[in-house]
Amino acid sequence: MKVFIVTGSVCTGKTTLAKLIAKKHHAIYINVNELIKEYKLYSNYDKKFKSYIVDSKKLNKFLIRLIKNSRNNLVLDSHLTHYLPSKYVDLCYVTKCELKELKKRLMKRRYSKEKVRENLDAEILDVCLVEALENKHKVKVIDTTKGINL
Template sequence: MRIAITGTPGVGKTTVSKNLFEKLINLENNVKNINITEIVSKNQLYIEKDDEMNSYVIDFPKLNNFLELNTTCEDLIILDGHVSHLLNPDCIIVLRLNPERIFDRLSLRNYSEKKIKENVEAEILDVCLVESIENNVESKIFEIDCTEKSVLDICNIIISFLEHNTPKYGNVSWLEDYFYMLE
């Protein structure tokens, strides 16, 4: 089973994925946590690097091939990354976060002003959720507002979703409150 943990940069995907892995490894033997950004960079699974945005243009056929070669159908795979919903997952967890918090987190990471603006706007406009819905008709999608939740709470919500298979999305909207952040 492939579980995509997706969302705008800064929502907490990597922290949640690592903690979810630790919880699931106690229940299952074949759990893998794959950080998409790390494997793309390390294994040169990209077409080019966008220096202005300090990011990679991913070569999805190469990335999918890499995943096929390095996982088995018996594995429970956590795909951590803001494009993980584009990798044929069985279920998608879309993490959401108040755009002001994303702004603060990305500022602390010294992201460029342009990159911060692009990612805040992506969160306000539900980009990862919309892409998840458009590209994964077969997948189960679950959206979580992480703004007031601890990592432990988020992991428990995900595990409950995995146990009960109850898709839920469309319950988070920042547009009305944060439209002024769009240009």
């Protein structure tokens, strides 16, 4: 049983990549953001940012149980997956995208100016990559700017 996680800034191609990995490795695709809503794995809702404040302890506990109970390969899709302890994860993919293309993708999603800026900043600072490395994951970076080569 293998566990793949896919993290990265918003619109860098996590979901697209995760679904490709699921096909390639005959793994079950798991939309972690849906799980967070369905099982209320958040502590609060931030009205200003229109987003849930996720309780990462609760989320990790939930995902670890899911991993332990699974007999299939799994692909977990979310920018919060790299908070999982690395011992439960075989490979952590981090998606990246060049800023010009990323801005286009974010605007297409009709985010506010602030939200676009915030997400571009997260990509510039490599927040997910830095945190994934800090968390001792085995990391593979995939640039999706011009398509995905797995």
